[in-house]
Amino acid sequence: xxxxxxxxxxxxxxxxxxxxxxxxxxxxxxxxxxxxxxxxxxxxxxxxxxxxxxxxxxxxxxxxxxxxxxxxxxxxxxxxxxxxxxxxxxxxxxxxxxxxxxxxxxxxxxxxxxxxxxxxxxxxxxxxxxxxxxxxxxxxxxxxxxxxxxxxxxxxxxxxxxxxxxxxxxxxxxxxxxxxxxxxxxxxxxxxxxxxxxxxxxxxxxxxxxxxxxxxxxxxxxxxxxxxxxxxxxxxxxxxx
Amino acid sequence: xxxxxxxxxxxxxxxxxxxxxxxxxxxxxxxxxxxxxxxxxxxxxxxxxxxxxxxxxxxxxxxxxxxxxxxxxxxxxxxxxxxxxxxxxxxxxxxxxxxxxxxxxxxxxxxxxxxxxxxxxxxxxxxxxxxxxxxxxxxxxxxxxxxxxxxxxxxxxxxxxxxxxxxxxxxxxxxxxxxxxxxxxxxxxxxxxxxxxxxxxxxxxxxxxxxxxxxxxxxxxxxxxxxxxxxxxxxxxxxxxxxxxxxxxxxxxxxxxxxxxxxxxxxxxxxxxxxxxxxxxxxxxxxxxxxxxxxxxxxxxxxxxxx
Numbered sequence: 001x002x003x004x005x006x007x008x009x010x011x012x013x014x015x016x017x018x019x020x021x022x023x024x025x026x027x028x029x030x031x032x033x034x035x036x037x038x039x040x041x042x043x044x045x046x047x048x049x050x051x052x053x054x055x056x057x058x059x060x061x062x063x064x065x066x067x068x069x070x071x072x073x074x075x076x077x078x079x080x081x082x083x084x085x086x087x088x089x090x091x092x093x094x095x096x097x098x099x100x101x102x103x104x105x106x107x108x109x110x111x112x113x114x115x116x117x118x119x120x121x122x123x124x125x126x127x128x129x130x131x132x133x134x135x136x137x138x139x140x141x142x143x144x145x146x147x148x149x150x151x152x153x154x155x156x157x158x159x160x161x162x163x164x165x166x167x168x169x170x171x172x173x174x175x176x177x178x179x180x181x182x183x184x185x186x187x188x189x190x191x192x193x194x195x196x197x198x199x200x201x202x203x204x205x206x207x208x209x210x211x212x213x214x215x216x217x218x219x220x221x222x223x224x225x226x227x228x229x230x231x232x233x234x235x236x237x238x239x240x241x
Numbered sequence: 242x243x244x245x246x247x248x249x250x251x252x253x254x255x256x257x258x259x260x261x262x263x264x265x266x267x268x269x270x271x272x273x274x275x276x277x278x279x280x281x282x283x284x285x286x287x288x289x290x291x292x293x294x295x296x297x298x299x300x301x302x303x304x305x306x307x308x309x310x311x312x313x314x315x316x317x318x319x320x321x322x323x324x325x326x327x328x329x330x331x332x333x334x335x336x337x338x339x340x341x342x343x344x345x346x347x348x349x350x351x352x353x354x355x356x357x358x359x360x361x362x363x364x365x366x367x368x369x370x371x372x373x374x375x376x377x378x379x380x381x382x383x384x385x386x387x388x389x390x391x392x393x394x395x396x397x398x399x400x401x402x403x404x405x406x407x408x409x410x411x412x413x414x415x416x417x418x419x420x421x422x423x424x425x426x427x428x429x430x431x432x433x434x435x436x437x438x439x440x441x442x443x444x445x446x447x448x449x450x451x452x453x454x455x456x457x458x459x460x461x462x463x464x465x466x467x468x469x470x471x472x473x474x475x476x477x478x479x480x481x482x483x484x485x486x487x488x489x490x491x492x493x494x495x496x497x498x499x500x501x502x503x504x505x506x507x508x509x510x511x512x513x514x515x516x517x518x519x520x521x522x523x524x525x526x527x528x529x530x531x532x533x534x535x536x537x538x539x540x541x542x543x544x545x546x547x548x
Contacts (some may be wrong), residue, residue: 180290
C-alpha cells in the first residue's frame with residue numbers, strides 16, 4: 001500500500017500543478033450546477049427536493065470528463081520514456097496501475113465533494129430522500145471508478161493522448177448508451193445480457209437508493225477487468241517479441 | 242556482490258537484439274559496454290534493470306534472479322536510461338523525494354540524502370527550479386542524482402554523456418570515476434575515448450554478441466598482434482633497409498613515402514626488434530633520429546571487431 005500511495009500522491013500533485021484538476025473541477029461544477037439549477041428540466045421545474053437531476057447530469061458529464069483525466073496517465077509516460085524510469089524503480093506494475101487509478105479516483109471524489117452544497121441547499125428547501133442521495137453518490141463513484149479503469153486501459157494502449165481519449169470514449173459509449181439501446185431492441189436471453197451490461201441500468205437502480213449486489217458485482221467486475229488489462233498492457237514489454 | 246549474466250537472448254520478432262551473451266561483473270568494477278548503434282547495449286541494460294524480461298537466459302545478482310526477485314534487484318540498482326527521461330513538470334527536490342520514497346529510503350534519511358545528492362551533482366544553484374527549466378546538462382545531473390539517491394551498489398548509465406558540452410562531459414566522467422571507487426558501474430557508450438577514460442574493463446558488443454572483453458590494454462594487444470615501429474635513420478636508405486631486413490627479429494620493412502629516411506618496421510610475432518635496431522645503428526655509426534611504436538588506437542580495434 002505504501003508504494004501505491006507514493007505514486008498516487010505524485011500523480012495528484014501533478015494534476016494540481018498542471019491545472020488539470022482545477023479546470024476539471026470548475027467545468028464539472030459549472031456544467032452540473034447550470035443544468036441542476038438554471039437550465040432545462042432543473043430542480044425548480046421538477047418542483048421536487050431531489051438530487052435526481054444532478055445525478056443524471058453527472059452521469060453524462062463524468063462520462064466525458066474522466067477520459068480527459070485518464071488519457072495522459074500512461075500514454076504520456078510511454079511517450080516521454082519516463083515509464084522506463086518508473087518501472088525500474090522498486091515498484092511492481094500492479095502498484096503503478098493502482099497508484100494511478102487511485103489518483104484519478106481521488107480527483108473525482110474531490111469534484112463530487114464540491115457538489116455537497118447542492119444537497120445542503122436542497123435539504124433546506126424540502127425533505128430530501130437521504131437514502132437516494134447516498135445511493136446516488138455511490139453510483140457516481142462506482143461509475144467513475146469503472147470509467148477510470150477503462151480510461152487507464154485506453155491510455156496504456158498508446159503513446160498518443162488523443163488516441164487514448166477517443167478509445168476510452170469509444171469503449172465507454174458502449175456501456176453508457178449502446179448496450180442499453182441494443183438490450184431494448186432485441187428480446188430474449190441476448191437482450192437481457194445486453195441489458196445487464198448497460199451502465200445506465202445499474203446506475204439508475206443504485207441512484208434510486210437500492211444498493212443491489214448485482215449492481216456492485218457489475219461495477220467491480222468492470223473495474224477489475226480494466227485494471228487487469230492495463231497491467232497486462234504495461235507488462236507487454238516482457239513477452240513482446 | 243557479483244552480477245552473472247547467463248546466455249541472455251532477447252528477440253524482437255525475427256531479429257535477435259541480444260544473442261546468447263554471458264559475462265560476469267564483480268564488485269567495484271567499472272565496465273563499459275561499447276558497440277555501434279543498435280548493437281544491443283541498451284537492450285542488455287534494460288534487461289539488467291528489470292525493465293523487460295529476456296526471451297531466454299538469466300541474470301543473477303548475488304543469487305537473486307531477475308525472473309524471481311525483480312523487486313530486490315531493482316532496489317540495488319540505480320539506473321539512468323538513454324535520453325534521460327524525467328517528470329519535467331516537477332520541481333527537482335520533489336522529484337528526488339519521490340524517487341527516494343519509491344526506492345524505499347527510510348523516511349528520516351530522505352532530507353539528508355536529497356541534500357547530499359544536490360551537493361554531489363552540483364545542483365545547488367538550481368535546486369528550486371522545475372526540471373523543465375533546466376538545461377540539458379543540469380537535467381543529466383538530475384538524472385544521475387535520482388539514480389544514486391538510494392545509495393545503490395550498482396549503477397547503470399545508458400549513454401550518460403550524449404548531448405553534453407565538453408566541460409560537462411569531463412565533469413560527468415569525473416563523477417563516474419569517483420563512483421567507481423566504491424560502487425560497481427556499468428555504462429554504455431559509442432564514444433571510445435570516453436570508455437577508455439572511465440572504465441577498467443571494456444565489453445565490445447556487436448550485433449547482439451560479445452566480440453571482445455577485457456581492459457583497453459588487452460584489447461589493443463589482441464588487435465595488434467605484432468609490434469610495429471616507426472624509425473628515422475640518417476644514412477643511405479637502401480643500405481639501411483637491407484641491414485634491418487637482415488635482423489633476426491624483423492619481418493617486414495617499408496619506406497614511409499614522402500619522408501626521407503623514415504621506415505616502418507614490423508617485427509616477427511612475440512618479439513621486439515627495438516634493441517637490435519639500436520645495436521645495428523651503433524655498429525654502423527648511423528644516427529638514429531627517432532624510434533617510436535605505432536600505438537594501435539582503440540578506434541582501430543573497434544572497427545576491426547565490429548565490421
